[in-house]
Amino acid sequence: MRTDTPAPPFLDVLTVQDLMVGFPARGPLFSRRTLKAVNGVSLHVAPGETLGLVGESGCGKSTLVRTILGINKPTAGTVAVGGRNLAGLLNGRRRQERARMQMVFQDPSSSLDPRMTVHEIVAEPLRINGQYTAAAVNALLEQVGLTEAMGSRRPSEFSGGQRQRVGIARALALKPELLILDEPVSALDVSVQAQVINLLQDLQAGLGLSYLFIAHDLSVVRQISHRVAVMYMGRIVETGPVADVFTNPQHPYTQALLSAAPVADPSAAATRQRIVLRGDLPDAANLPSGCAFRTRCPIATDACAAVVPHLLPPVPTQADFPVRPAHQSACLLVHA
């Protein structure tokens, strides 16, 4: 768990405000509905900071990332890089600003073109932007712990961890300030995971990078993140400093999520209380009224069906666990 706090931000590297992304979906008969994959998400990443984004599959993480990178178009809300709203920029300028964020993909075997050599793969972003030199590519390979000689091989000749290093080298090519890491280690063996995580932390310390780290493995998120945001059905239900969220989760969904994570110590595992969620994720094209989590929530009341809860700072009266203002959650019952 990280206790160091990054330098106070002058301007956030990435600011997302009330982002909504909808896709047209087919309703009953000929009607049309909108599938709200991202439903009003706000988040920000400060320079040198790691924000961990947690949520189960289908909660909108990938759509959120693709929208931040401009592959999907938002239906509402803004994405700002370094305080500058991307929507207001001309195409060329927007591309330039967007290059300040780079993406590391989940599965390195599908994110690297099998026909290209590693050198060509890392060179591609430089070529696109007319900055290619062989020396620059070799320096990038070295930066992620690969050698110049490996550049002439193809991705199929590398192990999963090495492939992911290639993916990281490509993402670093344009000297970004923020890396968006989409489950960068979930496709890797545990022993290799640690190496890649260490590499990421070294790079962050050396280059002052910010990370938006997306994962469903809570122990990895806990290790690398300064702050965490928990996502459920296109909304952020809880966010705060990593220590606060992990030791004192407020939202019932976060509590269930943490109780489901395996614990290494068997005696601790035996005594702790598990919250088992019942039912499946609701249909994203037909979300429940009010709080989207109420259909699976162990403590839901009638009021939860009526009101959509917003992210709010904690109520100051909780005495035994002082909750800091940065630790926000979106649950009516927490704030009742």
Place this chain on the structure above:
Amino acid sequence: MTQQLLPTDPTVLPATSERDSPQGDQQGKARRRPAAGRRKRPGASPAFVAGCMMLGLVLLLAAGGALLPGYDPFGQDLSAAMRKPFTDPDHLLGTDSLGRDMLSRLSLASFVTLGIALAVVILNAVIGTGLGMAAGYFGGRLDSAITTLADVNLAMPVVLLLIAVAAVTGPSATVTIVTLGLTYWVGYARVSRNLARSLRNRDFVLAPLTQGGGHGWVIRKHILPNVFSQILIIAATDIATIILIESSLEYLGLGVQPPVPSWGSMIFEGQKYLGTNPWLAVLPGIVMFLTVAGAQFTSQRFTAEGTTGALLRKGRTA
């Protein structure tokens, strides 16, 4: 080395044969050759060898005929008309009704017919691949428009169309090339559309988009190279079909005009003398048969090797 010993991703390697698939890895290790890069290809089948020889013979005839002594496809000599093959040392394959040397005419006809067929196939491949990649990559309305265009194209009676065009412009090789070139591209479009569709959401296609690359860059650098091998396979199988269609059009008189020979027109001229000298029609028929059968035999190797299967598997793992 590692490539050979690790259970490799079957989608990345050019598939050699079904036996080399990962589930056969246990026994496969011992059988595989140690040297990397020298992957075992299936032994050349007799059909493949025969096909190569047939094609080689025709290509030799088309390319080398003009170098033969006594090459003269147009010179008439009525006193030496209608010679049968192997009866006159001056005319090895005999002469036609006007006394023109059959070997020379066959050679020129092969050159003309193969040239037209090649031009048609290239035109088809370029149009089909371009439209197909655009449809598959961009999707949406463009996709439906191009798919509709392909359906309309399939419903078009090509022979009637060509007769209509030739009636307006007069028959010529150019008219044949353009008409066939604009009508037989649907196969290329269909394959490249589906491949582009499966590739467009893969991460290695998305990556350059997030790094400032445009769609043109992605199509050139990632979609086209992955589609190209498939297009070559279709082209190899298609060329036989095009030769047959082209020859039937030539037979109908819609193509290169006399005195320039083509296989189809030679057969048409020869059939008038089937009773007296059947060789006039049979010889171009044999050359055509050798070409088409040779092309089919050789191209079967590409399809039987399962390259299509490998690419489809690759698409599915995405």
